[in-house]
Amino acid sequence: MLKSEINFTIDLDQSRIPEKIFWDATENPNEGINETKAIFISIWDHYHKGLLGINLWTKDMPVDEMGHFAVDIVGNLSQMLKDSTQDPKMISILEDACKQMTNHLKEQEKQDQGKN
Structure with a gap:
């Protein structure tokens, strides 16, 4: 079975506010870790029939x-x-x-x- 991974690394300040957001993926066309200012991740929880979401943006977005x-x-x-x-x-x-x-x-x- 083929697998693909997507990884996020979030640098937080002392108040746990994102300062930097990095992402990488096994099928990343940009090769290597990339920095971004915001992410919006939505996951469908089929068991509870609802959305699980992560919305983050850096202070300087x-x-x-x-x-x-x-x-x-x-x-x-x-x-x-x-x-x-x-x-x-x-x-x-x-x-x-x-x-x-x-x-x-x-x-x-x-x-x-x-x-x-």
């Missing part, structure tokens, strides 16, 4: 990048549903949410540019 990260998560969720359920209603809801979130981020960027 920029707010605008967190917004883009959230848009990408919603887009990825939409694609997962396309691939697994083909449920047009749920896909449409997520795609609409993604568009609204993207428009909101664009408006925020314009406002921020006007301040500079």
Whole structure:
């Protein structure tokens, strides 16, 4: 049987707030440990029929990048549903949410540019 591993290492400060997040995987195309600013891990607990999740971000994760990260998560969720359920209603809801979130981020960027 083939196996694949994904590993995370989190450097914490004295208050247990993430300062650095590293990940590595046996099938990592980037070869070697990679640093990231945020992770979003969701696991389906089929026994309890619920979500187990880990959401972490570092102290220096920029707010605008967190917004883009959230848009990408919603887009990825939409694609997962396309691939697994083909449920047009749920896909449409997520795609609409993604568009609204993207428009909101664009408006925020314009406002921020006007301040500079």
